[in-house]
Amino acid sequence: MAKKETMTINMGPQHPSTHGVLQLVLELDGETVVSAVPHIGFLHRGVEKLAENRSYHRALPLTDRLDYLAPMSNNLGYVLAVEKLLGITDQIPERAKVVRVMMSELTRIKSHLVWLATHALDIGAMTVFLYCFREREDIMDMYEKLSGARMTSYYFRVGGLSLDLPDGFEDDVLKFIDGMPAHIDTYEGLLTGNKIWQKRTIGVAEISAEDAIDIGLTGPALRSSGVDWDLRRDNPYSGYEDYDFEVITREGCDTFDRYKARLDEMRESCKIIRQALDKLQPGPILADVPSVCLPAKQDVSNSIEGLIHQFKIISEGFKPEPGEVYQGIEAPKGELGYYIVSDGSANPFRMKIRPPSFVNLQALPQMIEGKLLADVIAAIGTLDIVLGEIDR
Amino acid sequence: MSQAVVAKLKGAYAASVLEVKEYRDEVTVTVKKEDIVAICQFLKDEAGYNFLCDLCGVDYLGQEPRFEVVYNLYNITTKERLRVKVPVTEEEASVDTVSTVWSTANWPERECWDLMGITFNNHPDLRRILMPADWEGHPLRKDYPLQGPDRELYQGRIS
Numbered sequence: 391m392a393k394k395e396t397m398t399i400n401m402g403p404q405h406p407s408t409h410g411v412l413q414l415v416l417e418l419d420g421e422t423v424v425s426a427v428p429h430i431g432f433l434h435r436g437v438e439k440l441a442e443n444r445s446y447h448r449a450l451p452l453t454d455r456l457d458y459l460a461p462m463s464n465n466l467g468y469v470l471a472v473e474k475l476l477g478i479t480d481q482i483p484e485r486a487k488v489v490r491v492m493m494s495e496l497t498r499i500k501s502h503l504v505w506l507a508t509h510a511l512d513i514g515a516m517t518v519f520l521y522c523f524r525e526r527e528d529i530m531d532m533y534e535k536l537s538g539a540r541m542t543s544y545y546f547r548v549g550g551l552s553l554d555l556p557d558g559f560e561d562d563v564l565k566f567i568d569g570m571p572a573h574i575d576t577y578e579g580l581l582t583g584n585k586i587w588q589k590r591t592i593g594v595a596e597i598s599a600e601d602a603i604d605i606g607l608t609g610p611a612l613r614s615s616g617v618d619w620d621l622r623r624d625n626p627y628s629g630y631e632d633y634d635f636e637v638i639t640r641e642g643c644d645t646f647d648r649y650k651a652r653l654d655e656m657r658e659s660c661k662i663i664r665q666a667l668d669k670l671q672p673g674p675i676l677a678d679v680p681s682v683c684l685p686a687k688q689d690v691s692n693s694i695e696g697l698i699h700q701f702k703i704i705s706e707g708f709k710p711e712p713g714e715v716y717q718g719i720e721a722p723k724g725e726l727g728y729y730i731v732s733d734g735s736a737n738p739f740r741m742k743i744r745p746p747s748f749v750n751l752q753a754l755p756q757m758i759e760g761k762l763l764a765d766v767i768a769a770i771g772t773l774d775i776v777l778g779e780i781d782r
Numbered sequence: 783m784s785q786a787v788v789a790k791l792k793g794a795y796a797a798s799v800l801e802v803k804e805y806r807d808e809v810t811v812t813v814k815k816e817d818i819v820a821i822c823q824f825l826k827d828e829a830g831y832n833f834l835c836d837l838c839g840v841d842y843l844g845q846e847p848r849f850e851v852v853y854n855l856y857n858i859t860t861k862e863r864l865r866v867k868v869p870v871t872e873e874e875a876s877v878d879t880v881s882t883v884w885s886t887a888n889w890p891e892r893e894c895w896d897l898m899g900i901t902f903n904n905h906p907d908l909r910r911i912l913m914p915a916d917w918e919g920h921p922l923r924k925d926y927p928l929q930g931p932d933r934e935l936y937q938g939r940i941s
Contacts, residue, residue, distance in 0.1 A: 474806055749886055
């Protein structure tokens with residue numbers, strides 16, 4: 391009489407394939423997963439509580455460190471939410487909006503490159519990893535030229551941008567997006583027709599459209615299940631309504647479709663950046679709202695009013711009216727939402743961040759229960775999670 | 783359009799709707815906490831708000847009631863947002879769970895319990911999610927120290 395037993399094993403939090411500090415307690419029957427329970431919180435830094443003790447300007451660098459693979463997206467979401475709270479969304483100058491779109495799309499490419507590199511590496515295709523990171527170095531060089539930092543850029547400000555584009559920046563971007571489609575074709579050539587890749591990804595980690603909407607999935611994972619929803623097109627922000635791009639939707643619901651969807655999204659991002667470069671015109675980069683935006687540097691050095699203005703904003707900050715807003719943006723991983731409550735003081739009363747990866751990770755047990763252990767790795771990779779965002 | 787939804791909600795649940803506010807083109811409805819599950823089911827089935835973007839708690843220390851649980855909803859077909867708020871007192875810090883209406887509410891409610899201390903009745907799995915399992919206290923409350931329970935406050939200037 392054979393007794394059937396399951397084995398409980400622990401995967402993580404230190405594990406090369408969990409994309410961060412994620413712990414999965416798996417109950418296995420042979421190689422089939424009976425149940426999977428994710429444990430998170432190893433990277434919890436208390437960002438929301440910290441933000442309550444800082445002024446609005448000073449809470450902005452905290453957002454860089456949420457989804458550290460797409461820092462400018464986090465910045466953008468926060469900045470748009472605060473601008474909405476202040477009511478100055480229509481005073482943002484055109485140049486600032488165009489640069490914001492351009493950098494958001496470069497950030498999307500950057501994030502998807504890391505996703506592809508680590509996803510392929512986990513499944514076994516080790517060549518793709520360094521190819522993607524080579525392209526990513528170009529983007530990080532551009533980040534560094536623009537903001538001074540390769541990763542935590544802190545480039546956008548409430549009211550516009552912090553610095554104008556340096557000379558030659560547009561040529562760098564143009565050179566990058568001229569070469570990018572060829573690189574994406576290289577990655578596809580290595581993976582799409584590859585029998586091993588197809589066996590590992592087709593039919594793996596499926597989730598239907600109704601289940602996906604119910605569990606709260608957003609971003610490319612939701613669009614690969616057939617739901618046509620993209621916040622850039624549906625609730626546009628920062629001038630996205632003026633750009634011509636396709637929203638990539640696929641019907642297959644499995645890992646292969648999410649892979650193809652993200653590759654096509656990278657191509658669409660190149661298109662958007664090209665349109666943004668064409669739209670770029672000289673002009674101011676900060677809104678003309680003296681209570682919020684810092685004055686120009688020559689005013690600060692040469693006049694007492696400029697100096698006092700700068701001092702007031704840095705030391706005190708601005709005080710929005712009491713109220714609350716929710717701003718959602720289409721971050722590379724899904725819908726990144728900021729819910730900010732103001733009580734009339736200089737610090738945000740409550741800043742709740744709705745991280746896409748947090749909600750997407752809820753779908754993981756549903757995707758892998760009853761499947762093989764090897765599919766767990768593919769499923770974590772395809773959800774594209776980053777623990778900095780999940781744990782905040 | 784959101785105004786039409788609010789009018790429909792008021793028609794169906796007139797006694798529960800406490801306040802309706804519109805700020806910066808966003809509509810916020812405050813309702814009583816006893817009817818929250820019925821109202822959420824109504825909004826999902828009748829008004830088409832099939833996506834729960836976010837669920838969080840806010841601590842208004844010093845005000846009565848002390849907490850508010852905020853539900854940010856989204857209608858994928860009409861691309862509209864709606865916010866529903868539920869006041870929760872400190873003595874009875876509990877709300878019914880809406881994870882029967884949208885399964886996505888599961889983890890955000892766990893986070894609300896973990897960081898704010900608001901219990902969710904009938905939740906399938908209410909345990910700590912971000913803090914360690916044996917932690918005491920609810921860190922995001924306003925009377926919880928920023929630096930943690932057993933340290934001195936940072937002496938430098940942060941704001």
